[in-house]
Amino acid sequence: xELKKEQPDDVTLVLHIGGRFDAHTMEEVxxxxxxxxxxxxxxxxxxxxxxxxxxxxxxxxxxxxxxxKRGGNLVIANPAEAVKVIFELTAMDRALTVTxxxxxxxxxxxxxxxxxxxx
Amino acid sequence: MTNSNKTxxxxxxxxxxxxxxxxxxxxxxxxxWDQLVPFLQATPQQANSTGDIVPVLxxxxxxxxxxxxxxxLAPGDDRPAEWFTIPSNAVAFSDLQKYLDDCSQLTxxxxxxxVRTWTGAPINWLxxxxxxxxxxxxxxxxxxxxxxxxxxxYDARTLMRxxxxxxxxxxxxxxxxxxxxxxxxxxxxxxxxxxxxxxxPATGPRIAGLQVGIDWQPAATVGGDxxxxxxxxxxxxxxxxxxxxxxxxxxALAAVSLHTALKMVLRLNLPPVDAIETVNHExxxxxxxxxxxxxxxxxxxxxxxxxIEQANxxxxxxxxxxxxxxxxxxxxxxxxxxxxxxxxxxxxxxxHPGDMVVCYSDxxxxxxTGQRLWGTRGLLDAIPPDVAHVEHLIDAVxxxxxxxxxxAPMHDDQTILAIRFGA
Numbered sequence: 001x002e003l004k005k006e007q008p009d010d011v012t013l014v015l016h017i018g019g020r021f022d023a024h025t026m027e028e029v030x031x032x033x034x035x036x037x038x039x040x041x042x043x044x045x046x047x048x049x050x051x052x053x054x055x056x057x058x059x060x061x062x063x064x065x066x067x068x069k070r071g072g073n074l075v076i077a078n079p080a081e082a083v084k085v086i087f088e089l090t091a092m093d094r095a096l097t098v099t100x101x102x103x104x105x106x107x108x109x110x111x112x113x114x115x116x117x118x119x
Numbered sequence: 120m121t122n123s124n125k126t127x128x129x130x131x132x133x134x135x136x137x138x139x140x141x142x143x144x145x146x147x148x149x150x151x152w153d154q155l156v157p158f159l160q161a162t163p164q165q166a167n168s169t170g171d172i173v174p175v176l177x178x179x180x181x182x183x184x185x186x187x188x189x190x191x192l193a194p195g196d197d198r199p200a201e202w203f204t205i206p207s208n209a210v211a212f213s214d215l216q217k218y219l220d221d222c223s224q225l226t227x228x229x230x231x232x233x234v235r236t237w238t239g240a241p242i243n244w245l246x247x248x249x250x251x252x253x254x255x256x257x258x259x260x261x262x263x264x265x266x267x268x269x270x271x272x273y274d275a276r277t278l279m280r281x282x283x284x285x286x287x288x289x290x291x292x293x294x295x296x297x298x299x300x301x302x303x304x305x306x307x308x309x310x311x312x313x314x315x316x317x318x319x320p321a322t323g324p325r326i327a328g329l330q331v332g333i334d335w336q337p338a339a340t341v342g343g344d345x346x347x348x349x350x351x352x353x354x355x356x357x358x359x360x361x362x363x364x365x366x367x368x369x370x371a372l373a374a375v376s377l378h379t380a381l382k383m384v385l386r387l388n389l390p391p392v393d394a395i396e397t398v399n400h401e402x403x404x405x406x407x408x409x410x411x412x413x414x415x416x417x418x419x420x421x422x423x424x425x426x427i428e429q430a431n432x433x434x435x436x437x438x439x440x441x442x443x444x445x446x447x448x449x450x451x452x453x454x455x456x457x458x459x460x461x462x463x464x465x466x467x468x469x470x471h472p473g474d475m476v477v478c479y480s481d482x483x484x485x486x487x488t489g490q491r492l493w494g495t496r497g498l499l500d501a502i503p504p505d506v507a508h509v510e511h512l513i514d515a516v517x518x519x520x521x522x523x524x525x526x527a528p529m530h531d532d533q534t535i536l537a538i539r540f541g542a
Contacts, residue, residue: 090434
């Protein structure tokens with residue numbers, strides 16, 4: 001797995017996950033939002049993900065619940081075709097918000113969050 | 120006498136002196152070794168407490184001719200901190216602690232001067248930490264009464280060497296304890312596996328008008344897959360296959376509890392949709408805390424009319440119909456534990472004689488075949504077109520799955536349930 005992190009502001013985290021996202025890599029992903037309690041908006045870019053298993057899905061749900069508990073959300077951006085099929089088969093697309101790009105995902109988060117932290 | 124003769128005599132005298140000193144040193148070393156041997160022979164190979172390291176401390180005291188000695192073991196996983204001195208009133212731990220803290224950062228022994236014994240006698244100490252896997256786990260020190268002599272480099276080297284021996288005892292004890300713990304865990308897992316197997320039906324029910332076949336294989340001693348069946352008061356046969364995301368004991372515990380809960384609610388005559396909605400509501404908080412979720416499919420069949428109803432929460436599609444005319448019933452709600460208030464949609468049909476229903480877990484459909492997953496499509500292709508018995512269908516799927524793995528171990532639990540109407 002290749003994991004890249006971006007933090008456009010204090011409360012938002014963008015994760016780009018490439019390659020295999022599975023039981024071997026879930027702890028590294030979870031640590032991204034566990035290590036900073038201020039993070040409440042999470043975008044997970046799965047456009048370069050080639051494989052995702054049920055443990056990875058559980059990791060995304062854990063991130064979703066964490067974000068909602070903190071008053072935010074977790075949004076999936078541009079999932080690769082193989083990932084999209086898994087989301088549909090498991091009906092996970094009914095629980096997760098899925099967008100076609102990272103920019104679209106970021107636009108879903110309330111702008112007053114960013115104003116508050118800038119002000 | 121010439122100058123050269125005088126020089127030769129002086130050399131000879133010096134050589135004789137050195138030979139004498141060497142003999143004395145050899146005798147002393149032999150004597151010291153004789154004194155050390157009983158202590159070293161009494162030293163256990165493993166150190167579980169200060170008592171097991173005391174022979175090492177005694178041998179250092181003999182080797183350096185020390186007046187007092189002290190041994191400290193920091194608290195470990197299964198043991199409290201321990202402090203031991205020779206004689207018993209040599210020194211209070213608190214008096215040496217600050218020096219121990221200092222020497223734990225050093226690679227050489229450190230010295231503590233004029234530390235008073237309980238009787239007030241001043242002692243000069245030589246202290247060194249016991250280091251295991253780069254962690255300071257204790258310390259050993261020896262002391263000489265003030266005014267006797269200074270510790271030499273030989274004393275320091277002896278103290279360090281013997282302390283390494285004590286560290287070796289601790290490593291051996293930790294390894295032995297670790298082996299015991301591993302054996303205990305393996306034993307507990309075996310019992311958990313037996314319990315899990317005992318509460319799952321070994322075979323399908325025998326019901327007129329239906330053939331029911333099953334194969335359930337955990338990837339390890341215990342598994343996150345489970346299955347079960349119940350004859351409902353309404354006369355329907357209710358069956359379910361579930362799969363907890365995760366491995367090991369937590370997943371197995373979650374699978375067993377969900378298995379039991381589904382069985383109970385189905386016994387109360389709840390239809391599949393209500394059964395899944397109920398267990399989702401019941402398990403949501405626990406699954407959130409444990410960061411788990413479970414997929415499940417529940418079906419209820421009237422063995423007389425062939426009417427079938429399904430509810431599917433995140434589980435791979437149920438196959439329905441006959442070879443080459445399969446219908447797929449996909450999940451209509453995310454897995455159990457994902458959303459607090461969610462319910463699946465009911466999916467209903469009427470089976471015709473010869474129709475089959477196949478439920479399976481992702482341990483089968485997610486077998487990796489090169490760059491791709493085997494998938495539902497691959498599983499369908501493995502079913503022979505003329506299959507007339509559920510056991511033959513299951514055998515065909517499992518044989519293909521084994522061939523795809525090519526001898527590699529199973530990475531995930533696998534379950535397949537097949538039902539034929541109008542047997």
